[in-house]
Amino acid sequence: xxxxxxxxxxxxxxxALALALVAPGLLLGLWVMRGLRPLPLxxxxxxxxxxxxxxxxxxxxVSVGLGVGLLAQERGLRQGSARAAEKFDLIVAAPGSExxxxxxxxYLQPSDMxxxxxxxxxxxxxxxxVALAAPIAFGDSHAGAPVVGTTADFVTHxxxxxxxxxxxxxxxxxxxxxxxPVDVGDSFTPAHGHGAMAEGDAHAGHAYTVTGRMAAxxxxxxxxxxxxxxxxxxxxxxxxxxxxxxxxxGPPFDAEYMPGTPAVLxxxxxxxxxxxxxxxxxxxxMMAFFPGTVLAQLHGLMRDIRSAMxxxxxxxxxxxxLSVLIGLMILVRLIARSLALLxxxxxxxxxxxxxxxxxxxxxxxxxxxxxxxxxxxxxxGLSALVTAxxxxxxxxxxGWPELHLVAGFVSxxxxxxxxxAWLAVxxxxxxxxxx
Amino acid sequence: xxxxxxxxxxxxxxxxxxxxxxxxxxxxxxAEGLRVIHAxxxxxxxxxxxxxxxxxENATGSEVVLTGGKALGQPLDLVGFGYGATGETWTVLPALxxxxxxxxxxxxxxxxxxxxxxxxxxxxxxxxxxxxxxxxLHLEAHVExxxxxxxxxxxxxxxx
Numbered sequence: 194x195x196x197x198x199x200x201x202x203x204x205x206x207x208x209a210l211a212l213a214l215v216a217p218g219l220l221l222g223l224w225v226m227r228g229l230r231p232l233p234l235x236x237x238x239x240x241x242x243x244x245x246x247x248x249x250x251x252x253x254x255v256s257v258g259l260g261v262g263l264l265a266q267e268r269g270l271r272q273g274s275a276r277a278a279e280k281f282d283l284i285v286a287a288p289g290s291e292x293x294x295x296x297x298x299x300y301l302q303p304s305d306m307x308x309x310x311x312x313x314x315x316x317x318x319x320x321x322x323v324a325l326a327a328p329i330a331f332g333d334s335h336a337g338a339p340v341v342g343t344t345a346d347f348v349t350h351x352x353x354x355x356x357x358x359x360x361x362x363x364x365x366x367x368x369x370x371x372x373x374p375v376d377v378g379d380s381f382t383p384a385h386g387h388g389a390m391a392e393g394d395a396h397a398g399h400a401y402t403v404t405g406r407m408a409a410x411x412x413x414x415x416x417x418x419x420x421x422x423x424x425x426x427x428x429x430x431x432x433x434x435x436x437x438x439x440x441x442x443g444p445p446f447d448a449e450y451m452p453g454t455p456a457v458l459x460x461x462x463x464x465x466x467x468x469x470x471x472x473x474x475x476x477x478x479m480m481a482f483f484p485g486t487v488l489a490q491l492h493g494l495m496r497d498i499r500s501a502m503x504x505x506x507x508x509x510x511x512x513x514x515l516s517v518l519i520g521l522m523i524l525v526r527l528i529a530r531s532l533a534l535l536x537x538x539x540x541x542x543x544x545x546x547x548x549x550x551x552x553x554x555x556x557x558x559x560x561x562x563x564x565x566x567x568x569x570x571x572x573x574g575l576s577a578l579v580t581a582x583x584x585x586x587x588x589x590x591x592g593w594p595e596l597h598l599v600a601g602f603v604s605x606x607x608x609x610x611x612x613x614a615w616l617a618v619x620x621x622x623x624x625x626x627x628x
Numbered sequence: 629x630x631x632x633x634x635x636x637x638x639x640x641x642x643x644x645x646x647x648x649x650x651x652x653x654x655x656x657x658x659a660e661g662l663r664v665i666h667a668x669x670x671x672x673x674x675x676x677x678x679x680x681x682x683x684x685e686n687a688t689g690s691e692v693v694l695t696g697g698k699a700l701g702q703p704l705d706l707v708g709f710g711y712g713a714t715g716e717t718w719t720v721l722p723a724l725x726x727x728x729x730x731x732x733x734x735x736x737x738x739x740x741x742x743x744x745x746x747x748x749x750x751x752x753x754x755x756x757x758x759x760x761x762x763x764x765l766h767l768e769a770h771v772e773x774x775x776x777x778x779x780x781x782x783x784x785x786x787x788x
Contacts, residue, residue, distance in 0.1 A: 273713075275711055275713050278711075467708075468739045485712065490737060
């Protein structure tokens with residue numbers, strides 16, 4: 194059985210699980226309504242108390258929608274942050290915190306870091322199997338956007354062919370990220386540092402001209418401005434990475450004239466090479482790590498929080514449904530005379546039971562369906578908000594986990610709806626008729 | 629009486645040393661300059677895939693190539709970890725060269741030897757005999773089984 198389950202495609206497993214979750218509710222409905230046609234009467238009840246019914250449906254929908262929206266958003270954020278790191282195969286930096294280096298080099302969160310020296314960079318770049326060794330030098334900004342020094346090869350690696358213009362060809366040229374606050378042809382002087390404390394005139398006399406714009410990557414690099422690493426060194430009054438009199442940019446750099454870089458993105462010629470290079474550059478004077486590994490570890494730590502969120506979302510929904518059912522029990526008292534009349538004219542108890550259960554089921558199903566729609570809208574809204582705040586493209590949509598949550602909720606609450614139906618048929622007929 | 633006490637004290641003093649030797653033998657496998665240190669795996673139920681981790685040191689003076697392994701009568705694949713928008717993946721790697729004097733770390737969410745479809749469960753506190761394959765050179769190693777949520781060998785950080 195286990196082998197059969199494991200042999201199924203993931204979609205088939207998800208669909209089977211959703212079906213298994215909703216099946217108790219469906220089977221219960223078939224059992225309650227077998228041989229009966231209570232729906233016309235249920236329709237009349239829904240119309241008669243339309244305002245109250247609408248309120249109950251809305252309560253269920255908001256509860257389901259919040260749970261669905263939060264779950265979808267959490268997944269979207271996880272996927273978005275992982276997607277943003279996909280291009281960063283292997284990062285080599287001075288020994289320290291992998292998380293700090295990852296946040297600085299992948300998500301462009303500024304941080305003070307020790308530097309990889311020119312000699313170390315030269316060793317990395319010259320190692321057999323290294324296809325790309327791109328310095329990532331951050332620390333400056335312009336109009337709130339980070340200005341990052343690197344190489345033209347890194348620009349191509351990160352975003353593919355440029356969306357507009359051409360790549361930088363001199364130390365005074367720049368390429369803008371897809372949503373960076375500069376246009377092709379603009380010139381700007383970088384500020385030293387980031388945020389409110391950035392020193393706007395620290396690099397007076399130096400300017401970059403934007404020559405191209407990258408395609409969108411869905412990462413914080415879309416807001417960045419990329420410049421030749423030689424430009425970053427020069428505006429800080431350092432050597433240019435090349436022997437004096439050399440008028441070119443890009444690798445190879447001269448170790449003697451290379452001031453250092455906070456991080457180096459390394460890509461091997463073969464997939465397996467990245468793993469060998471990681472081991473090779475993990476030593477006392479430098480560290481190498483896969484951002485994907487660090488991110489997966491962080492997301493792994495959040496797994497418990499995610500489980501707690503799912504449980505809380507489910508519990509909240511069931512509690513809301515319970516309060517709605519209590520409200521329905523009160524409503525059943527209001528329609529007790531009508532139900533008693535039904536019984537008086539010969540309707541079997543099972544029919545009255547089916548009417549009340551179907552009425553509750555209609556409210557639950559409508560609320561759940563509306564909740565899914567609300568959850569979708571909430572997830573989209575939250576995604577836009579998170580994307581604007583973090584520059585990490587988050588695209589949250591409804592997936593199987595949300596459908597499983599709603600399927601489970603529907604089954605549990607349909608089971609709970611047996612209670613008001615049971616109470617309705619237990620009511621004393623004569624006293625209800627006299628009411 | 630004094631002699632008996634002295635002998636007892638000597639036994640007590642010798643015990644840690646003997647234990648250390650036992651630990652060393654358990655935690656290090658060595659042959660022809662190749663060392664496999666701290667091989668471990670997390671407890672895994674039968675039928676699942678078990679991932680085995682270890683540190684490898686090459687002091688042979690020449691390049692060796694890690695190709696895989698063998699345990700419980702089954703081959704082990706060398707697999708590399710990947711993480712992206714689609715989630716976690718383990719990709720089978722053909723082989724991994726290890727230069728003279730170099731070290732290779734097989735670690736969780738990085739690199740591992742994978743034993744697919746376990747014929748028997750790996751239980752916490754148990755062990756597993758493993759053959760690490762470097763082409764034609766095979767090295768017998770002892771794998772310590774940790775808890776299902778273990779993230780490192782129980783002696784990680786100890787020097788051997």
